[in-house]
């Protein structure tokens with residue numbers, strides 16, 4: 001069984017448990033639930049380089065990335081340094097994140113927040129809204145075409161944007177009709193963890209201009225980012241490059257200087 005299969009198996013159990021602890025009707029009563037959302041796509045476009053800066057403590061491919069900084073410090077640092085949006089990993093078992101991290105991030109920035117999660121059930125989209133997100137991630141590798149469409153509609157009904165992640169031409173083709181606001185090309189193969197920017201290079205021209213194009217994972221070289229920008233990517237999801245430093249906000253500031261200079 002691949003790590004991705006294990007994550008999804010555990011996620012199914014976790015979601016059932018969460019549903020029994022906090023029913024949907026309670027989530028809808030949370031104070032943040034009716035908060036007006038902000039467009040992640042517009043925020044990225046408004047910047048010279050649209051970085052979605054990620055809060056990421058650890059991952060299946062890297063045991064420890066950053067266990068020290070507080071969510072508030074890191075998210076404030078990213079915001080002051082010029083991020084276009086913030087991504088918060090909320091999976092506990094494999095990434096050391098939580099919905100409380102999302103809440104703390106919400107309290108620390110007015111930038112659009114992406115709930116970075118393995119979403120398999122509309123319940124998790126209600127949670128995203130209740131804990132302050134503006135956008136959610138859907139991963140084509142773990143959902144059917146029908147599930148993608150249905151989860152996209154659930155997110156849009158709550159005014160949340162959808163970043164739909166693909167890693168192959170086949171996944172892109174069956175994702176295009178789901179109605180996502182942004183398509184993210186993941187440079188990391190989630191089954192082998194191998195990273196190659198060639199997948200961003202190959203798929204870019206197959207994504208219609210009406211949809212925002214995001215390149216995700218394994219980014220850290222300013223020259224490569226400049227190249228992807230020229231190809232048409234308007235946003236870049238980056239975690240480890242910043243999180244592995246003692247001051248992630250400052251690392252983002254220095255990176256932007258090199259990308260825009």
Ligand SMILES: O=C(O)c1ccccc1NCC(=O)[C@H](O)[C@H](O)COP(=O)(O)O
Pocket residue numbers: 054056059060061062190193216217218219237238239240241
């Ligand atoms: O990062 C992993 O090892 C990983 C493994 C399995 C599923 C998802 C995984 N990462 C989630 C992400 O999408 C990344 O955190 C995000 O794109 C940022 O990547 P990076 O800049 O390489 O930290």
